[in-house]
Amino acid sequence: MVEQESPLKPVWKPGTRGNFSDGVGVYLSETAPGSIVQLAAWHGEEKAIIAAIKKVAGLTLPDGAGGGAATGTKAAFGFAPGKFLVVDEQEGLVAAFAKSVKTETGTVTDLSHGRTAIRITGPKAEWVLAKFFAIDFSLTAFPVGAGRSTVHHDIFAQIQRSAPTQFDVYVFRSFARSFWTALCHASEEVGYEVK
Amino acid sequence: MLITCPYCGPRDVSEYTYQGDGNRTRPDPASTDQEVWNAYVYDRLNPAGEHHEIWQHSGGCRAHLAVTRNTLTHVVSSVSFARDAGHKKSDSRRKTGAKA
Ligand SMILES: [Zn+2]
Numbered sequence: 669m670v671e672q673e674s675p676l677k678p679v680w681k682p683g684t685r686g687n688f689s690d691g692v693g694v695y696l697s698e699t700a701p702g703s704i705v706q707l708a709a710w711h712g713e714e715k716a717i718i719a720a721i722k723k724v725a726g727l728t729l730p731d732g733a734g735g736g737a738a739t740g741t742k743a744a745f746g747f748a749p750g751k752f753l754v755v756d757e758q759e760g761l762v763a764a765f766a767k768s769v770k771t772e773t774g775t776v777t778d779l780s781h782g783r784t785a786i787r788i789t790g791p792k793a794e795w796v797l798a799k800f801f802a803i804d805f806s807l808t809a810f811p812v813g814a815g816r817s818t819v820h821h822d823i824f825a826q827i828q829r830s831a832p833t834q835f836d837v838y839v840f841r842s843f844a845r846s847f848w849t850a851l852c853h854a855s856e857e858v859g860y861e862v863k
Numbered sequence: 864m865l866i867t868c869p870y871c872g873p874r875d876v877s878e879y880t881y882q883g884d885g886n887r888t889r890p891d892p893a894s895t896d897q898e899v900w901n902a903y904v905y906d907r908l909n910p911a912g913e914h915h916e917i918w919q920h921s922g923g924c925r926a927h928l929a930v931t932r933n934t935l936t937h938v939v940s941s942v943s944f945a946r947d948a949g950h951k952k953s954d955s956r957r958k959t960g961a962k963a
Pocket residue numbers: 868869870871872920923924925926
């Protein structure tokens with residue numbers, strides 16, 4: 669596969685910045701997964717896609733809107749009716765799904781180079797994201813593993829809570845540098861570290 | 864104004880795009896009845912009250928939704944996936960030439 673170059677490279681500044689009166693509020697990073705795959709089920713084929721995700725990625729998705737699961741290396745979540753995002757640290761997920769998802773079940777789209785995955789973690793992650801998106805980030809409304817589709821102005825974002833104080837935000841690659849810059853500015857008030 | 868998407872839950876109206884009057888039924892594409900096409904393109908109920916509309920959750924799950932919204936109060940009284948909905952005929956478009 670082609671070596672990927674991060675769109676964040678020109679603005680990437682490791683280190684700590686902002687107000688640290690209460691310690692580091694959030695840690696910001698790019699997870700740069702090897703595979704980002706979108707799966708879409710034809711009407712009535714959703715269960716077959718969920719089964720394929722279990723078979724190929726080993727992740728069991730709970731029933732219901734936005735249901736998902738995340739391990740240290742893999743993640744999957746529903747972001748729309750019959751549609752799922754599946755992410756793997758390793759390359760090769762697309763080929764595996766292309767084999768296991770039949771044409772009459774749904775579609776497999778490779779977004780590995782089309783999305784940038786930004787991780788925000790730390791005690792103030794909910795607080796900072798709530799300044800961007802008009803959705804409820806509390807653990808009860810947005811449980812671990814779950815996914816949400818929302819938008820910050822024109823920047824479409826798919827967000828998964830991958831741990832109690834950790835979120836992975838998937839944005840279009842072409843918007844990633846702009847979003848990252850805004851995220852850094854918004855994180856200044858709580859103190860942030862880029863790593 | 865909030866619209867409760869059946870998939871995503873309550874979201875601000877800024878996440879949605881208005882897709883037009885939900886009372887219309889597209890005539891048979893083979894039809895050459897000009898009155899029918901004229902009514903489809905131009906006739907609107909324009910009610911002061913409950914109105915059937917199509918919205919897309921464009922800044923979310925991107926599903927098309929059938930929404931009943933009160934044009935006086937902006938109260939949204941029902942939302943469902945447009946593919947499942949099919950609007951109730953009782954409230955459908957008035958006949959050509961009929962009084963509103
Ligand atoms: Zn939605």
